Amino acid sequence: MVMMMPIVSKLYCSEEEEVMWVRRRPHVINGGGFVVTDSDHNVVFRIDGCGVLGTKGELVLRDFNGDEMLLIHKKGGILQALSIHNKWKGYSYDYQGIPKPVFTLRDPKNSCIPKTGGLIRISINPCVTNNCFFEIRGYFPDRSCSILDSSGHTIAQMGVSDEVRDLMASGDFYHVVIKPGVDKAFVFGVIAVLDYIYGESTRC
Template sequence: MAAAKASTMPLISKLYCSSSQVVLVVRRRPHVVNGGGFVVTDCSQKVVFRVDGCGVLGIKGELVLKDGNGDALLLIRRKGGMVEALSVHKRWKGYTFGYEGSQKLVFTLKEPRSSCLVKNNAIRIATEPNGSSREWDFEIKGHFPDRNCSIIDSIGNIVAQIGVKKEVDELMASKDLYHVVVKPGIDQAFVFGVISVLDYIYGESTRC
């Protein structure tokens, strides 16, 4: 039991950290205006998460991750302003909601701009509090639009894989429907918070 607890990483909530590997399905929300978001279901087709995009929220550069009951878990915003304009990275910040409506920063995702000044074009994520000298804790490997990418930690361990089941069913190759495998102990809400940002970056279901 001690080993299982040590491997659990509840960034949003331990409710979303499973002791075993979990396979979830992402699909675009049907019959919704452009930028409506997507729904995440488990193997029994029960809704686990919903993501509202700018077509629902009416605000560009903002996303909300909700649980299956529709309660907000994460508010994700793209940082703007002059500092953002001068930076070589576009920054996204994910916040949890406190009991009294307060917001707590959970992660920062850096989206590199297309520039010769950027040596490493990797999308990287830092969690709060970091508690180490590292600038980042997770990195995206592969290409999200192809549904063939992974979220890896700073040691190189895969914590989540996107699109790994598509060879089983031709339908899984669709952009509108794909699998995500989340490794044991990893916070699934955090994983789908990251995926919602990737979805927006590449102009898919959450972006207007």
């Protein structure tokens, strides 16, 4: 069993394994992005990309009320341009509404081209859990993709059922199996970045 301390919010850590559902919003409706629902079809998160925000390289994860939980943006500047990695920073909000760093995601700049692209790594900032590092394995556009902790345990697994694959070959609807104790807000913050990296619903 994989158990973690909250990374974004303990409100989104369940004691049982959960299956969440992701449905992409068309670009013509609210600027794209995607919606996450639970097994009872209740909206849990909404992810807005540049079509909504009007800013490239920026994402927002909102809760079911529409309140911001995570602000995620791609770092720029000369150092970023010279680096072999793209670097994304995720920020949550403290009780005063001030952003505080949560995670950094690094991916090789060629990772969106080959299926065997370089490893995508995530580090927690600051590290207050037993798992300070995570990595992505698999190929996100195929919805065959996992998030693993520093011990190599899978904390979240994306997939598409055969029935859904036959009806929606584009990957507009897929599920994510999340292990007990795992912070769902963190997981879908990471998935939002993957969606953007591979030029899908959150990217203009």
